[in-house]
Amino acid sequence: MTAILDPEGVRALDARLERAGLLDLAMEDAGRAVADEAGRRAPAGPVLLLAGGGANGGDAFVVARHLLTLGRDVRVLALPSTHPLTRLNRRRWHAVGGHTRPLTPAALARQAGGAALVVDGLLGTGFRPPLRPALAGVVAALNAARSRGAPVLAIDLPSGLDATQATVPEANGAESSVQADVTVTFAGLKAALLFGDAAARSGEVVLAPLRVPPAWVADVQVAEQPGDLDLAPLLPQRTAAAHKGMAGRVWVVGGHPGTTGAPALAGLGALRAGAGLVTLHSAAEVPLVTPELMAQRHPDLAAFLRDTPAARRPDAVAMGMGLGPDAAALALEVLGWAVPTVLDADALQPELAGRGHAACLWTPHPGEAARLLGTSAAGITRDPLAAARALQDRLGGVVVLKGGPSVVARAGELSVSRGGHPGMASAGMGDTLSGVLAALLGQGLGAWDAARLGVRLHARAGERAAVRFGYGLGATDVAHELGGAWADLRGT
Ligand SMILES: NC(=O)C1=CN([C@@H]2O[C@H](COP(=O)(O)OP(=O)(O)OC[C@H]3O[C@@H](n4cnc5c(N)ncnc54)[C@H](O)[C@@H]3O)[C@@H](O)[C@H]2O)[C@@H](O)CC1
Numbered sequence: 357m358t359a360i361l362d363p364e365g366v367r368a369l370d371a372r373l374e375r376a377g378l379l380d381l382a383m384e385d386a387g388r389a390v391a392d393e394a395g396r397r398a399p400a401g402p403v404l405l406l407a408g409g410g411a412n413g414g415d416a417f418v419v420a421r422h423l424l425t426l427g428r429d430v431r432v433l434a435l436p437s438t439h440p441l442t443r444l445n446r447r448r449w450h451a452v453g454g455h456t457r458p459l460t461p462a463a464l465a466r467q468a469g470g471a472a473l474v475v476d477g478l479l480g481t482g483f484r485p486p487l488r489p490a491l492a493g494v495v496a497a498l499n500a501a502r503s504r505g506a507p508v509l510a511i512d513l514p515s516g517l518d519a520t521q522a523t524v525p526e527a528n529g530a531e532s533s534v535q536a537d538v539t540v541t542f543a544g545l546k547a548a549l550l551f552g553d554a555a556a557r558s559g560e561v562v563l564a565p566l567r568v569p570p571a572w573v574a575d576v577q578v579a580e581q582p583g584d585l586d587l588a589p590l591l592p593q594r595t596a597a598a599h600k601g602m603a604g605r606v607w608v609v610g611g612h613p614g615t616t617g618a619p620a621l622a623g624l625g626a627l628r629a630g631a632g633l634v635t636l637h638s639a640a641e642v643p644l645v646t647p648e649l650m651a652q653r654h655p656d657l658a659a660f661l662r663d664t665p666a667a668r669r670p671d672a673v674a675m676g677m678g679l680g681p682d683a684a685a686l687a688l689e690v691l692g693w694a695v696p697t698v699l700d701a702d703a704l705q706p707e708l709a710g711r712g713h714a715a716c717l718w719t720p721h722p723g724e725a726a727r728l729l730g731t732s733a734a735g736i737t738r739d740p741l742a743a744a745r746a747l748q749d750r751l752g753g754v755v756v757l758k759g760g761p762s763v764v765a766r767a768g769e770l771s772v773s774r775g776g777h778p779g780m781a782s783a784g785m786g787d788t789l790s791g792v793l794a795a796l797l798g799q800g801l802g803a804w805d806a807a808r809l810g811v812r813l814h815a816r817a818g819e820r821a822a823v824r825f826g827y828g829l830g831a832t833d834v835a836h837e838l839g840g841a842w843a844d845l846r847g848t
């Protein structure tokens with residue numbers, strides 16, 4: 357399980373390290389991890405380090421000392437600092453024979469010329485946008501050096517990114533953040549390293565754990581990112597005596613004239629994620645994508661749902677895909693059954709807020725999330741963790757805010773998925789996910805576990821299918837890889 361930290365959490369962790377007399381050692385650990393990565397990335401040639409005034413700059417001085425003691429050609433350009441540990445590590449750097457020159461855009465441009473690697477230790481989690489103009493010139497000079505061929509390694513976070521934001525802060529059209537090739541981050545991931553344009557600025561992300569009790573990090577995390585090893589135990593198990601009635605009866609309620617493919621894709625997702633019996637209920641004629649699915653057309657879908665006796669209700673429902681304008685009323689009918697239910701697409705309506713139950717799983721993409729919260733999609737994607745928290749507050753149950761990566765939220769807890777493929781940005785992909793989630797609910801998982809496992813299975817299936825289809829990936833291709841994704845997780 358990997359922690360996701362925000363600046364407040366980092367400050368709390370720092371305070372705890374300080375009380376324990378371990379902060380100096382944490383900076384030493386951090387700098388050593390960066391020096392190791394720098395050695396791997398650039399085994400020979402000069403290394404240029406840029407040190408800012410805060411602890412991020414202190415890390416840079418530790419890196420410089422370690423590389424120097426390994427016999428490397430090391431140059432340091434630094435801003436003045438009042439930070440005690442940064443000053444301490446600057447003295448240690450000088451004590452081993454190192455030199456420091458003042459950091460200016462011109463000095464950077466000169467020194468970066470022959471560098472095998474430039475290490476960005478200007479700003480980390482302590483940075484608050486907007487970037488001051490004096491540093492904007494340095495950031496621009498660093499990006500220019502990179503475009504002339506010098507690879508850039510960022511310490512903790514590329515300078516100029518706000519650790520909590522998926523967007524790159526703006527600064528009057530000037531370069532506002534560093535473009536890194538690799539970022540070595542400490543103790544836990546930061547949201548900026550995971551989401552949106554900010555993540556694209558970070559390059560490859562390497563996590564360097566600090567040697568502290570894991571509970572110290574868990575105590576301050578804002579979210580977690582489970583690994584496949586964490587999720588594998590959630591996979592439903594069957595004995596040889598299993599029969600279809602034990603593997604979950606799933607209903608898909610969706611489709612409307614003109615949007616009949618969506619429920620079919622959800623049905624396929626449910627089938628491939630192990631549902632024993634999948635029935636599509638629709639007001640329209642749904643295409644038969646595979647004969648294992650049963651499809652029932654109801655001229656009056658509302659009456660059919662209303663008249664379904666408790667004994668005939670399924671183990672789980674996925675509803676909303678292509679369901680059309682009556683979706684909210686139909687959803688209210690199904691919510692009254694208190695059966696585990698995935699609400700997607702047209703069933704994601706603001707009037708359903710507060711009408712759900714604990715076994716509801718809401719699966720908005722950013723556009724639907726914006727409709728539910730009365731905000732813009734840009735507002736949602738800027739801070740997906742905050743958006744997922746707000747959606748869960750509003751809707752209750754469990755929320756999957758879809759994206760690459762998706763965020764799963766339940767009361768007081770956030771989980772960020774990993775993996776997937778940009779080829780999954782294609783129509784119908786979310787319909788398949790709804791089916792997967794309903795299948796897991798139908799096999800007895802709770803909404804939180806079904807969401808975390810289902811999102812990962814779907815993402816893994818996408819990774820597998822992308823090997824063949826790349827950006828031409830279709831939702832059915834992903835559905836057909838679900839069995840392989842399941843086997844991958846079981847084999848971890
Ligand atoms: N607990 C942890 O996770 C650890 C964190 N460490 C390092 O500590 C860093 C955080 O250190 P700090 O809190 O000192 O903060 P930073 O070093 O990230 O930033 C503070 C510096 O940025 C400047 N600054 C802030 N806003 C600015 C703006 N708008 N324009 C220009 N300059 C601005 C400040 O004047 C100050 O010099 C982390 O990113 C990481 O590199 C490591 O030392 C190891 C332990």
Ligand SMILES: Nc1ncnc2c1ncn2[C@@H]1O[C@H](COP(=O)(O)OP(=O)(O)O)[C@@H](O)[C@H]1O
Nearest residue numbers: 721759760776777778780781783784785786787
């Ligand atoms: N770039 C990406 N990386 C990983 N997964 C992605 C990416 N883009 C989309 N996805 C996944 O694909 C699905 C898209 O869902 P959605 O937008 O609801 O599609 P639709 O409404 O067409 O069915 C979500 O599960 C999302 O997490």
